[in-house]
Amino acid sequence: MAKQIQAIRGMNDILPSQTPLWQQLENSIRELTASYGYSEIRTPIVESTDLFKRSIGEVTDIVEKEMYTFDDRNGDSLTLRPEGTASTVRAGNQHGLLYNQEQRLWYMGQMFRHERPQKGRYRQFHQFGVEVYGIATPDIDAEVLLMSARLWQKMGLTEYVNLEINTLGDSEERATYREALVAYLEQHIDALDDDSKRRLHSNPLRVLDSKSESTQAVVDNAPKLIDFLGEETKAHFEGVCARLDAAGIQYKINPKLVRGLDYYNRTVFEWVTHSLGAQGTVLAGGRYDGLVAQLGGKPTPAVGFASGMERLVLLLEELQQAQTSAAVDVYVAAMGEPAAIQASLIAENIREQLPQLKVMTHCGGGNFKKQMKRADKSGAQVALILGEDELAAKQVVIKPLRNEQPQQTIPMDELAQYLSQYCQ
Numbered sequence: 474m475a476k477q478i479q480a481i482r483g484m485n486d487i488l489p490s491q492t493p494l495w496q497q498l499e500n501s502i503r504e505l506t507a508s509y510g511y512s513e514i515r516t517p518i519v520e521s522t523d524l525f526k527r528s529i530g531e532v533t534d535i536v537e538k539e540m541y542t543f544d545d546r547n548g549d550s551l552t553l554r555p556e557g558t559a560s561t562v563r564a565g566n567q568h569g570l571l572y573n574q575e576q577r578l579w580y581m582g583q584m585f586r587h588e589r590p591q592k593g594r595y596r597q598f599h600q601f602g603v604e605v606y607g608i609a610t611p612d613i614d615a616e617v618l619l620m621s622a623r624l625w626q627k628m629g630l631t632e633y634v635n636l637e638i639n640t641l642g643d644s645e646e647r648a649t650y651r652e653a654l655v656a657y658l659e660q661h662i663d664a665l666d667d668d669s670k671r672r673l674h675s676n677p678l679r680v681l682d683s684k685s686e687s688t689q690a691v692v693d694n695a696p697k698l699i700d701f702l703g704e705e706t707k708a709h710f711e712g713v714c715a716r717l718d719a720a721g722i723q724y725k726i727n728p729k730l731v732r733g734l735d736y737y738n739r740t741v742f743e744w745v746t747h748s749l750g751a752q753g754t755v756l757a758g759g760r761y762d763g764l765v766a767q768l769g770g771k772p773t774p775a776v777g778f779a780s781g782m783e784r785l786v787l788l789l790e791e792l793q794q795a796q797t798s799a800a801v802d803v804y805v806a807a808m809g810e811p812a813a814i815q816a817s818l819i820a821e822n823i824r825e826q827l828p829q830l831k832v833m834t835h836c837g838g839g840n841f842k843k844q845m846k847r848a849d850k851s852g853a854q855v856a857l858i859l860g861e862d863e864l865a866a867k868q869v870v871i872k873p874l875r876n877e878q879p880q881q882t883i884p885m886d887e888l889a890q891y892l893s894q895y896c897q
């Protein structure tokens with residue numbers, strides 16, 4: 474036998490048994506974003522490598538070690554997108570959507586990062602995200618947070634996720650803080666882990682969220698960014714918090730939350746669950762007022778978030794919150810060639826008259842017993858059975874599959890009327 478080819482490690486098939494849950498999540502996301510007046514944007518999966526280097530930052534996990542980068546046949550360096558924000562800004566700039574305008578956008582799709590695959594962490598994964606441009610005030614930061622809270626509510630996840638927020642200040646405030654932080658960390662350099670030593674001068678804020686215990690012990694006494702903030706940034710943060718309070722959304726202010734990407738300023742946040750083990754962050758984002766200009770556009774305030782859809786699906790599976798319906802409502806069986814031809818027309822007619830119903834026609838012939846076995850396996854509520862006698866009498870047998878009710882014979886032209894009871 475020929476050797477079977479396997480999928481790439483960390484890149485998963487989503488099988489027919491899993492797609493109903495994915496569709497449920499995707500539908501909730503479409504409903505959610507529509508109910509806030511957001512428009513969908515779709516960007517290519519491949520972009521210039523420079524786009525991600527310039528936006529995400531050279532000294533970040535993604536750019537340092539996680540990108541799928543390759544030269545195409547022209548020798549241009551291309552990268553499979555590791556996240557959605559950079560592409561959205563690139564598209565917004567390129568098509569003139571951002572300057573002097575307000576845009577509320579959302580996207581959903583595959584992302585690629587060369588990480589060590591484990592539960593909740595893959596090399597191809599899916600994110601859904603929102604990005605808002607042209608609004609500098611805290612009301613919009615709060616809006617995207619309220620929106621994420623509503624998604625949890627829709628999916629029955631509210632009690633399993635917690636919100637952490639922080640403010641990173643503006644770039645001047647962060648620069649002053651950075652000096653103070655570096656000066657402090659230099660005094661304790663021997664206690665830092667290797668990654669943190671390396672980042673001490675290139676990206677010292679990332680030292681704050683290091684996972685190493687000895688580094689965390691140093692960080693506990695480090696200067697706090699909040700003490701370096703000016704009135705305006707403080708007021709912005711208070712504006713966000715006041716709106717969360719008013720909406721009754723609970724949150725924890727976490728001064729060590731700095732996020733892994735360079736482009737954030739002011740508000741940053743993460744929704745975290747304890748039900749998934751180490752990979753607990755299910756949605757993360759913040760404000761990134763500098764990025765549009767950094768990528769060649771006019772200065773434009775921006776805020777957004779991205780959510781890892783595999784982690785949400787895992788969470789839904791674990792909590793068994795999924796309420797998905799069977800793939801089929803009605804199974805159409807027929808005995809003999811003339812009846813089979815008529816049965817397929819009857820099925821077409823039902824699809825025409827009751828488009829909500831899921832109708833599967835038996836194919837491949839076989840005896841009554843075999844056809845009823847298939848009908849049962851399909852998950853259908855009822856089977857329609859057409860034999861020579863029924864064909865001659867213009868009737869059809871209806872056999873309930875999920876309860877003890879007796880089967881009955883009805884005229885073909887009353888079929889649609891009868892089946893309408895199975896439309897939800």
Ligand code: ATP
Pocket residue numbers: 556586588593594595596597598599600732733752754755756757758779780781782783784
């Ligand atoms: P982490 O700390 O878990 O690596 P991150 O900071 O790299 O996360 P972001 O770039 O903020 O993650 O991406 C937003 C969300 O996308 C994450 O919170 C997570 O839910 C999801 N995500 C990120 N990387 C992966 C991955 N490799 N596989 C599955 N989901 C992921």
Ligand code: MG
Pocket residue numbers: 534733
């Ligand atoms: Mg990561």
